[in-house]
Amino acid sequence: MTLPLTLLALLATRLAAAQRVIKAEIWKPQVADNSTTVDANDTLSTRSIGTLLTPRPDRSLYWINITIGTPGQPQSLQLDTGSNVILIPATGSSLCSSSLIPCDVLGSFDSSKSSTFSNTNQATGETFTDGASVSGNWIYDTVGISGASVTSQLAILGTSGSSITEGVLGVGFPASWPTLNHNLATQNLISSNSYSLWLDKASAASGTILFGGLNLARFTGALLKIPIVGSTNADGSMSYNQATVQLTQVSTLNGLLPVIQTPLTYSENAILDTGTTLTILQQDLATSIINAMGAQYYPLGSTSGNAIIPCQAATNNNGPSINFHFSNLLTGPTINVPLSQLVGTVLGSLNGISYCQFGIYSAPAGAGWPTILGDTFLRNAYAVYDLDTHHVGLAQAVYDSNVVDNIIEIPAGGIPTGIVIG
Numbered sequence: 001m002t003l004p005l006t007l008l009a010l011l012a013t014r015l016a017a018a019q020r021v022i023k024a025e026i027w028k029p030q031v032a033d034n035s036t037t038v039d040a041n042d043t044l045s046t047r048s049i050g051t052l053l054t055p056r057p058d059r060s061l062y063w064i065n066i067t068i069g070t071p072g073q074p075q076s077l078q079l080d081t082g083s084n085v086i087l088i089p090a091t092g093s094s095l096c097s098s099s100l101i102p103c104d105v106l107g108s109f110d111s112s113k114s115s116t117f118s119n120t121n122q123a124t125g126e127t128f129t130d131g132a133s134v135s136g137n138w139i140y141d142t143v144g145i146s147g148a149s150v151t152s153q154l155a156i157l158g159t160s161g162s163s164i165t166e167g168v169l170g171v172g173f174p175a176s177w178p179t180l181n182h183n184l185a186t187q188n189l190i191s192s193n194s195y196s197l198w199l200d201k202a203s204a205a206s207g208t209i210l211f212g213g214l215n216l217a218r219f220t221g222a223l224l225k226i227p228i229v230g231s232t233n234a235d236g237s238m239s240y241n242q243a244t245v246q247l248t249q250v251s252t253l254n255g256l257l258p259v260i261q262t263p264l265t266y267s268e269n270a271i272l273d274t275g276t277t278l279t280i281l282q283q284d285l286a287t288s289i290i291n292a293m294g295a296q297y298y299p300l301g302s303t304s305g306n307a308i309i310p311c312q313a314a315t316n317n318n319g320p321s322i323n324f325h326f327s328n329l330l331t332g333p334t335i336n337v338p339l340s341q342l343v344g345t346v347l348g349s350l351n352g353i354s355y356c357q358f359g360i361y362s363a364p365a366g367a368g369w370p371t372i373l374g375d376t377f378l379r380n381a382y383a384v385y386d387l388d389t390h391h392v393g394l395a396q397a398v399y400d401s402n403v404v405d406n407i408i409e410i411p412a413g414g415i416p417t418g419i420v421i422g
């Protein structure tokens with residue numbers, strides 16, 4: 001159903017009176033990083049690039065500031081749409097000393113200083129999809145976010161871990177426990193378990209998340225709603241783990257005519273995940289795109305894995321681009337990703353040309369990796385996660401820093417369909 005514009009305008013006016021929207025900045029830490037100081041004349045040796053291509057969550061993921069406890073102790077946590085737990089490092093624990101960004105920068109929690117702390121005394125060993133794991137206790141305490149307070153929020157107070165580099169705020173679907181976003185809705189701080197992401201462009205230091213709202217000024221064209229793909233349980237009911245959507249066509253543009261890079265019957269489940277820095281596509285498709293964009297696999301001669309691109313592509317605003325189409329090819333959303341947004345960290349130089357990491361990673365065929373639309377994709381989209389109704393709204397993001405916010409609440413029924421502006 002498409003609501004007429006006038007009705008939407010009325011809806012927006014009526015809601016403006018009592019908007020329940022929580023706005024928070026999401027930011028990329030500007031941590032001094034020795035690995036970017038590659039000698040301009042370095043050759044791209046396997047050793048140095050192997051190290052450099054290890055994802056650096058401290059540089060590329062998005063962080064959100066919250067407080068925990070009473071009085072609130074500040075924490076910066078990695079915002080992760082792909083998981084559903086809150087992980088907070090315990091003050092003085094080994095997790096703090098093993099973190100990539102130390103607790104004295106991002107915060108840790110001293111439960112003895114909180115009057116609202118409650119320990120379930122239940123130990124947990126949580127494993128994330130990327131293999132990282134953490135040990136600690138399930139605890140309850142008050143979480144503060146942009147001035148709002150959620151009481152009795154369940155979290156893991158982490159004491160040790162492996163491959164875990166930071167505290168996490170997982171805002172995925174509630175499992176057997178409620179997420180922060182779920183509690184924001186059930187404690188009436190927002191009207192639905194939903195949030196909107198605007199990561200801004202690759203070069204920007206921060207973006208915005210709106211819990212329970214969306215910003216009409218941050219996208220262009222229609223915000224089109226598509227279903228989240230769930231899995232069917234033995235008893236016929238559905239379960240939802242992540243914001244998985246149906247990718248139905250990918251084409252590249254270089255000049256006027258798009259070149260379709262996927263088979264006619266293509267349909268691939270793809271996860272919209274802020275917790276992954278690159279976009280991970282299956283080998284055949286990734287290879288076609290790497291070729292069409294003028295990137296190349298690295299180490300040279302590989303046929304999957306990492307790719308590199310001349311860094312100067314970052315400043316070419318008229319370069320090639322990729323169109324990602326979702327759900328129904330006629331009525332579903334299309335997000336355009338220009339090459340300039342797919343140029344990552346400077347890696348070194350080869351034959352006098354400076355090379356950067358390419359924003360698409362090629363999953364080896366048959367390895368069973370999921371397709372993940374990570375930050376290099378998400379920065380181009382305005383993405384509304386409507387978890388109550390199991391939908392995602394997608395539109396092309398607008399980067400203009402001078403636009404005036406036009407924030408509306410997402411009502412209990414979820415995103416109003418067919419919001420068109422401009």
Ligand SMILES: *[C@@H]1O[C@H](CO)[C@@H](O)[C@H](O)[C@H]1NC(C)=O
Nearest residue numbers: 031032033034035036037100
């Ligand atoms: C980065 O360089 C500084 C100054 O040379 C040094 O103290 C620090 O240990 C280096 N960090 C890493 C991670 O190598």
Ligand SMILES: *[C@@H]1O[C@H](CO)[C@@H](O)[C@H](O)[C@H]1NC(C)=O
Nearest residue numbers: 037038039040041042349352
């Ligand atoms: C790179 O090589 C050129 C030519 O040999 C030299 O002039 C320049 O100083 C070198 N740059 C660095 C950073 O070493």
Ligand SMILES: *[C@@H]1O[C@H](CO)[C@@H](O)[C@H](O)[C@H]1NC(C)=O
Nearest residue numbers: 025026027065074076105106
């Ligand atoms: C978040 O907290 C960090 C650490 O205290 C601080 O440096 C940063 O400015 C804060 N960012 C925002 C957006 O509040």
